[in-house]
Amino acid sequence: MSTYDVVIKNGIICTASDFYPADIGIIGEKIAAICDCIDPVHAGEIIDAEGGIVTPGGIDAHVHVDEPVKLLGDVADTMGEATRSAVAGGTTTIIAFASQDLSLTGPHALSQSVKNTTDMYSKQRLYCDYGLHMILARLEGTGTATRDILDQQLENVYQDCGVSSIKVFMTYPGLQMSDYNLLNAMYASRKNGITTMIHAENGDIVRWMTESLEEQGLLEPYYHGVSRPTIVEGEATNRAVTLARTMDNPILFVHVSSPEAIDTIRRAQTAGLKVYAETCPQYALLSDEDTKCAHGDDFAGAKNICSPPLRPEEVKQAIWRGMNNGSFTIVGSDHCAYLYSSKEKGKHNAFAKCENGRFRYIPNGMPGVCTRMPLLFDAVMRNRLSSLMKFVEINCTNPAKIYGCYPQKGGLLPGSSDADIIVWYPNDKQYDLQPEVITNDLLEHACDYTPYEGVEIKNWPRFTIARGKVVYKEGKLMHDNARGQYIRRKKSSLSSPNNAWPSEWRPAYDKK
Amino acid sequence: MSTYDVVIKNGIICTASDFYPADIGIIGEKIAAICDCIDPVHAGEIIDAEGGIVTPGGIDAHVHVDEPVKLLGDVADTMGEATRSAVAGGTTTIIAFASQDLSLTGPHALSQSVKNTTDMYSKQRLYCDYGLHMILARLEGTGTATRDILDQQLENVYQDCGVSSIKVFMTYPGLQMSDYNLLNAMYASRKNGITTMIHAENGDIVRWMTESLEEQGLLEPYYHGVSRPTIVEGEATNRAVTLARTMDNPILFVHVSSPEAIDTIRRAQTAGLKVYAETCPQYALLSDEDTKCAHGDDFAGAKNICSPPLRPEEVKQAIWRGMNNGSFTIVGSDHCAYLYSSKEKGKHNAFAKCENGRFRYIPNGMPGVCTRMPLLFDAVMRNRLSSLMKFVEINCTNPAKIYGCYPQKGGLLPGSSDADIIVWYPNDKQYDLQPEVITNDLLEHACDYTPYEGVEIKNWPRFTIARGKVVYKEGKLMHDNARGQYIRRKKSSLSSPNNAWPSEWRPAYDKK
């Protein structure tokens, strides 16, 4: 009988801090050993990674898929399709969202929202594991009761469902939360050790500018970006930092795209505040030019509409700098795909409302769960991202730590880590099967376009291994090995309050 | 017949930029000449200023007095009493507030609010001139109509009443304006060249903290300050700067007291934004220690409650630094006096609501219109304020310029300036009549206390001349010379938009 079910031989292991040649032994779903050299006689199956890099599987902690509660409209991908696309690009864990079902109330309202969501996904074939963040759309109660109800709901959603993160919005009609309720949300998060994720844009400015642009007849997709310039994100970021500092609550800004926001985040980190940030590949690689008409299609820019919007060309450099100097803790895809063809055919009809051409009705989002890992790996090859270790840190290890699924996910730790592993192609010789150009077909998602169509890339996952099984091999999905499941998460291992309050004021519970 | 009605001889003239010995000739209400030496034979009356400094009269552009619309409750002073106190301290123009009467609507609603206010004051004996800012409490209309209605109202209030400044609030229940409406207010201000004054504190944080402190039973006056720490002001300041930058609208922050706010203002000024700021003597001279119980009176701290609150001791230095390096454009008193004895006697009953001891109900404000000028003059003597020219700049000339009453007020300009002049005591020899210690009696206001009781001072106005007449002379009011009146103001000569928009977005009217 062999010691290891699978052995990955001859690869170069790369983790968030280390880079060295060694072999990996897998037993069942777990990594069992990392050794100088494992004798093939001990291996049930051998994967020869000769000359290739071996990294932990990616964790994409920002993915939107179809949900029971359709806050985001008709997105293109089911959870099954999203996980399929994920593993095709080297991501082995995604964290999606359970939106608050506003028809539910009481201490288990959030738990029930999660359960409804996991029930839906349990019927789909999943190619990798997934977790869920909780989107808070509305808070119950009035006065101090508000925070206390939420406190109870968050305690329950963690106990019942292993959900340890919430997302709140400072923009979008229907979702925009007042500063007062952001404080309530942070109070309850802090008390329960929940990670607070923040979409930071000033919704009032966006509304004002949208109305003004419409009045001027400036309706094309490009004006979506004009209606929410970088200072709109910068302002909200500064406000949220102040709220978090008031509450001494760690926070994480999602999809940061603005130089002013980065400056604010950096200043907060310099001052020792627990402020984390995510950016997305699209802000480093695309620009507002991509929201203009193309190929004779006046509306083509709509494909690349997202919020925050794609920024002017010169902002890209600030995004790369932020990744390299540590301002950005993680990279997520903000995958939120809509069928572009639906604007004619009405299928899913996500774009239907904008037949009048108003940018205000274009669904916000683009696909990205598949391309995140290859694009960032490629960035290392092009000296934009400083090292492969930094690549692993922000794409794999930090997401796991900050969202409480470390060390099960995000590392290559014998005895602790699931065998979620990517074997990349060797750099020195190009395999016949290695993709060299991105095409939509390659991405295995349900969307009918990718913003990166035709982009050249220098590497791509050769083998994607999820909990010990190869689910993607040299361009092919291995459908029979798909057995993804919901994962309960623990509390973040990165964030905890500083216990440094801005004044002698203390929330009541600290006194007790 | 003499050339001049009054000649001020032998003084040392000090303006915002100059300091030199010369004589001043007054004809009627106006300054007619400044000369090396005016022969006494040309003088109807001679005021011998030998050895004393001669400055323009002070302009206190931040004074709250009794109004027809009692947004601030029962303040102690009528306009008559406030002007009386003003001239006793060297201030010859005050700008108070006309609060928006919410029962009025339509394009002349604001004009009518102003007229009701000036009607009320026209019946009082006024010791110096006054103007009025407009307090905006609520905006009419919805969507883009909101801004267009206000646009019309502001055009009218300027045409009808000579009101060229509005004040908006980011805090206080009933007054707190949403960011959306702040943009509307700025839009209309920019279009009409109106100066936008902003009370910058994040009302949501204040509400949250107030509720939390009350829940903990922390109710004493001191906790008023705890409920609104410096970062609460810093956040709102940054937000307002962003809104103003979005709208390319000059703004002025009133009563700035927070290091974070000063930093934000300074950064904006460094970047070339039209951002102005006012501070008040109390933030430079008092501290949160003064809101604690004193002399065995548990409630004594209530006398010194204001918003923003008095700050920790170490903040004072930042306030002085801000005055000296130009971050602060002007100094106002934020005079807003309440009868402390009313807490027992119920007269005016400003303090009545707080008999339960809750800091939330303490009226916000303290007297200061009389002491502003002497305290700041004193600060020059003590090397806290850099020079007497800086003293004149921030207390006299800049308020006139920024609020559109220059050169009628704020300078000593032959042919242009009203003869509003202060003759100070000589520094080298102490006149018998010169006050050396502040007492409440000295201040001539209707309030029953001053926060500066017993404070030693190095100078005090010897003569206060208002439009050519001596209204205060060596400690005595000259009641017969009181003939203050309402002044219509022009548009600010300091502030105008940069015409530098953050993006290609433009308000509709700029296109036309």
Place this chain on the structure above:
Amino acid sequence: MSTYDVVIKNGIICTASDFYPADIGIIGEKIAAICDCIDPVHAGEIIDAEGGIVTPGGIDAHVHVDEPVKLLGDVADTMGEATRSAVAGGTTTIIAFASQDLSLTGPHALSQSVKNTTDMYSKQRLYCDYGLHMILARLEGTGTATRDILDQQLENVYQDCGVSSIKVFMTYPGLQMSDYNLLNAMYASRKNGITTMIHAENGDIVRWMTESLEEQGLLEPYYHGVSRPTIVEGEATNRAVTLARTMDNPILFVHVSSPEAIDTIRRAQTAGLKVYAETCPQYALLSDEDTKCAHGDDFAGAKNICSPPLRPEEVKQAIWRGMNNGSFTIVGSDHCAYLYSSKEKGKHNAFAKCENGRFRYIPNGMPGVCTRMPLLFDAVMRNRLSSLMKFVEINCTNPAKIYGCYPQKGGLLPGSSDADIIVWYPNDKQYDLQPEVITNDLLEHACDYTPYEGVEIKNWPRFTIARGKVVYKEGKLMHDNARGQYIRRKKSSLSSPNNAWPSEWRPAYDKK
């Protein structure tokens, strides 16, 4: 007998803080009165300034002319020629330099250097008054004796000659002072209330880069700028601020041209340090493009070589912003003209050394004493400079204050100020005689070019009045009225130590 020798009627007076219509009465060399309206019967002579602006005469505190000690080589202008050019452009006082004669030693060595210089100039026809800064090239002594000798020399040069400012260099072979000696210079300056002017560029970097560029054969004039990029100035500025902070000595940076330097200066000013700065029109109006070949002349860029060098186009905006936000205290011309034709003809042979084409040998400097005032006035008309009051502040009043010749110079103060006055052309109607385009002929200097040849301007001095006499009238010099003389200066009225030391360390003299 008339009351006033000269009366300027119907103009609009503009000072550093005020702007208003009034008449000026002059008696002898002094301003005697400013009045609403002076009856013509009182005037010996009337200058009708109808519709024109009336400002104090300009003070150009940074002018290099021919000296007994030729540290700067053969400059084109004598003091006579420089003052002639000055008044033709509205400047009525220049402060030039007396270079240290290194053959002299002892406590009166500096005084003797000054006397030799004033002796030379006393033989020339001067069109306006002048003062002298002292250039320190080398310090005598060793150890603590160094500072004590300089202390004595500075005390004497002030007592003997009325020189209250020194200039030191952080670059140039032969002039570059070590940090140790900069401290000695600051020690002695502080003790004597002398203003320390600093040329801040890191000479070591310049040397290194010059050698490297020469080795690469990059010798053209343009590479002069490449050899000293903006960070070279930024570094030296930061170093000098640290030295000044160590010594608690006020300093003034001359000819600031670098964004990094401006940031450093602004930060120091924000922190309350006594740090002042001068910039020059060329940094706001010209760029490194102007150091390239032009009109088929490969060497034409040499005309615009100066140190610090002209900067990339985008830096201009930072210079204007610095003037408007108060970072720059004054504007000087750094007039230092060389005959360009000398490169062929050898006259003055300033350019002779660079016949081999090496940028290292090009004389540093360009003409500017005449154009400074008109160019900056023009900048107000074009909304680059915020106001005419700011124009007067930085070109007239602040130079007088910081260099100790206020209120004799720099203001329009009855009884105190010399009648140094500029009457500008009316803005609304163009007089036939008003220049509209700059040509070298217009400038009345001895140099054979101006960098501003052909530049359009919106105003020009119509009358230049120096100590009561019109020396320049509608394009013509009035030679008979030229009677400029040396002025002794007092100590700066702007700068004095903060008495805030960085540690408990104190210079010895503070203990006594």
Place this chain on the structure above:
Amino acid sequence: MSTYDVVIKNGIICTASDFYPADIGIIGEKIAAICDCIDPVHAGEIIDAEGGIVTPGGIDAHVHVDEPVKLLGDVADTMGEATRSAVAGGTTTIIAFASQDLSLTGPHALSQSVKNTTDMYSKQRLYCDYGLHMILARLEGTGTATRDILDQQLENVYQDCGVSSIKVFMTYPGLQMSDYNLLNAMYASRKNGITTMIHAENGDIVRWMTESLEEQGLLEPYYHGVSRPTIVEGEATNRAVTLARTMDNPILFVHVSSPEAIDTIRRAQTAGLKVYAETCPQYALLSDEDTKCAHGDDFAGAKNICSPPLRPEEVKQAIWRGMNNGSFTIVGSDHCAYLYSSKEKGKHNAFAKCENGRFRYIPNGMPGVCTRMPLLFDAVMRNRLSSLMKFVEINCTNPAKIYGCYPQKGGLLPGSSDADIIVWYPNDKQYDLQPEVITNDLLEHACDYTPYEGVEIKNWPRFTIARGKVVYKEGKLMHDNARGQYIRRKKSSLSSPNNAWPSEWRPAYDKK
């Protein structure tokens, strides 16, 4: 025959990025495997780490010991004694210094200096491995030859001796390098991929202040710190950043202790410059109070004299913040011990010169190679340092990476890393043998004091394993296992130029 010579069982492995329970198998001098669980039957020897943390051995990259060239005078420790003290505190690699022998010249001069040093140490019993940095005291040649000679010397010292780092000084008589030569050193470093270490203090200011303090009779040890306040370090840091940016050369600041320096470093890192920094435990734990007299010994403060000096109490917080937010890349001890008793007895006579009591003659330095690791581990327990992973990163992994001995040193990488491992005591139960208080006896160095005498600590290395052998076990040195040797280093894996020059200027070699 057993698979592994040694197996460490039941510990919790902590690396720079990971934290998890696993077993380690060692074969010979190398780590061979990390496994979930290694069966004892495969182990030659078992070390039971039950409940304890297992980390890589520490790397102290800043240690001064006795050298052939005595630039630092008579330090107390031989290399043998230093390595002995190192392993007693959990450090398994030290990098000391080979000082340039100024009597040697030519292309192999530096190589010979290194060889003389390693020859000396080869005769001593070494408890762990060591490497050497090269101290540059003087550069040969003139003009561009200077840099070219050094270029050749550095190429050789790397090829001949595996030395990949140099140290240069901006202070100290005899060592202080001009900016010109710093550029030469950086040029040659950049070209050869050598890491440039910088001691950043402005030597001129230090000299000036020292002379001034002496003149005032302020001679006690405490005034050493007064003579070099934090801004002295801040200035030099900013200057070196500018030089490095000019040359596009990565640099590392050693022993950073100043808030101004940290700010400068952070700004540079934020801007994407390759700027690294080291701090030392003494700046985080001691203060200038520790340089005053103690226990009745007026001179006791001399024990804690170092440069930069110990700082005021409030600086400590900035040091911890810098470690936690990533501003500090590494922590070194700057171990440089002198026998305090030598001041009486004359042995080694390091303190002999200061019998006259002048702080200027006190030898600079204190012991620390033993205490660095335990004190920082302790800081994690006390929540000063954010995590044990951060502890490993800055004390073990980053020093190895930045100084080119990774992955041989600094990690626990099967097949790549030497078996340099620390097993710490379990946290939950206190072993009898675990030290709880620091005493000088515990430290095993040759010095007669420690600044941490009596300090309580929460952990201490239980086993120190150096290249597979236990050299320190529960308080006892295992002399027979001592077999340390010199290690050749490769080039840094952290630093490389950005290829982003401040201007179009390029050094000559970049053109080729």
